[in-house]
Amino acid sequence: MVVLFHLAGMEKEFGGGERLLPRLAGSGRAGVDLFFVVSGFIMVTVTAGAGRGLRSAGEFLYHRATRIYPVYWFYTAALIGLHTLIPAAFDPARWNSVSIPRSLLLLPQQGLPVLVVGWTMVHEIYFYLVFALFLFAPERSRLWLLGAWLTALAALPALFPEVAAAGAAPAFALITHPLTVEFIAGAAIGVLVRRGLFVPGRTVFAAGALLLLICYAGLAPQAGAWPEGWSRVLIFGLPSALLLYGAVSMEFAGGRLLPRALGTVGDASYSIYLVQIFPLLALGRVWSWVRVPGLADNAIALTLTGCAIVAAGLLSYHMLERPSLALARGIRKRRVPRES
Numbered sequence: 001m002v003v004l005f006h007l008a009g010m011e012k013e014f015g016g017g018e019r020l021l022p023r024l025a026g027s028g029r030a031g032v033d034l035f036f037v038v039s040g041f042i043m044v045t046v047t048a049g050a051g052r053g054l055r056s057a058g059e060f061l062y063h064r065a066t067r068i069y070p071v072y073w074f075y076t077a078a079l080i081g082l083h084t085l086i087p088a089a090f091d092p093a094r095w096n097s098v099s100i101p102r103s104l105l106l107l108p109q110q111g112l113p114v115l116v117v118g119w120t121m122v123h124e125i126y127f128y129l130v131f132a133l134f135l136f137a138p139e140r141s142r143l144w145l146l147g148a149w150l151t152a153l154a155a156l157p158a159l160f161p162e163v164a165a166a167g168a169a170p171a172f173a174l175i176t177h178p179l180t181v182e183f184i185a186g187a188a189i190g191v192l193v194r195r196g197l198f199v200p201g202r203t204v205f206a207a208g209a210l211l212l213l214i215c216y217a218g219l220a221p222q223a224g225a226w227p228e229g230w231s232r233v234l235i236f237g238l239p240s241a242l243l244l245y246g247a248v249s250m251e252f253a254g255g256r257l258l259p260r261a262l263g264t265v266g267d268a269s270y271s272i273y274l275v276q277i278f279p280l281l282a283l284g285r286v287w288s289w290v291r292v293p294g295l296a297d298n299a300i301a302l303t304l305t306g307c308a309i310v311a312a313g314l315l316s317y318h319m320l321e322r323p324s325l326a327l328a329r330g331i332r333k334r335r336v337p338r339e340s
Contacts, residue, residue: 001031040186066328108170205246212239272313
């Protein structure tokens with residue numbers, strides 16, 4: 001969904017004014033909302049039965065950091081290197097305002113990080129830090145903790161209106177951002193599933209898909225003014241939560257749902273997400289040089305770029321992401337003595 005959104009942006013920038021992808025493709029940004037919901041679910045799943053205390057929280061943060069940072073650093077460094085070599089290819093206003101240290105550490109800042117898609121990872125790091133605190137409490141208390149987090153999220157802007165009205169410092173804007181609700185929703189679904197509380201999978205999944213399509217159709221005529229804030233959570237987050245809960249319930253009821261090839265692409269989704277900007281920029285530039293009147297070249301350029309993004313992501317997953325994860329796990333095993 002996010003790749004489709006960026007392909008639509010590529011067509012708008014390099015396609016010479018002719019458009020093959022419909023305006024609806026812009027709503028592919030809702031893939032981020034689904035990503036946040038799934039992320040919350042996964043955090044509950046991977047920590048189930050892990051115990052509590054400082055050691056559990058530390059192991060959780062170590063695994064999250066080694067999962068996120070190495071590949072992200074690689075592509076951020078690659079982008080910095082390209083900017084150093086060919087600065088004319090980049091927007092000087094954005095690069096003059098971006099903080100490289102904050103970008104590398106995925107800390108909140110006024111603008112976007114060096115690798116633009118990293119803004120979602122800033123949210124992820126915040127989610128992980130808060131969730132690590134949950135690991136000091138009994139697992140059975142997680143729904144209450146999620147409820148307390150949701151309450152604090154809604155209350156903080158009202159408690160500190162001066163900070164919120166001032167445009168909000170980056171850190172305050174992050175901890176009060178409505179998109180956090182999507183992570184909380186996914187985590188709550190994870191807790192319910194752990195307790196054996198499933199829903200009619202096909203019905204709920206279909207409801208989520210239908211609601212998402214209705215929202216897409218309603219927003220398409222207003223392309224360029226997609227919802228943000230709490231309205232985004234309602235329009236994109238709620239259907240995403242229904243899709244997840246329905247899919248998980250179906251999976252538990254009937255096993256694997258999709259072809260193995262899609263699972264392979266899903267495994268590489270993080271690499272695909274990070275690497276996409278490079279084929280988009282490179283092939284977009286080439287397209288701008290060779291484009292011809294008509295939509296045939298649009299179809300060719302968009303198809304080639306989409307395939308290149310997936311191929312680059314799969315290559316990155318096998319040659320960079322998996323080896324870095326294996327290295328991190330090996331280091332962890334050597335440092336932590338095996339319990340007797």
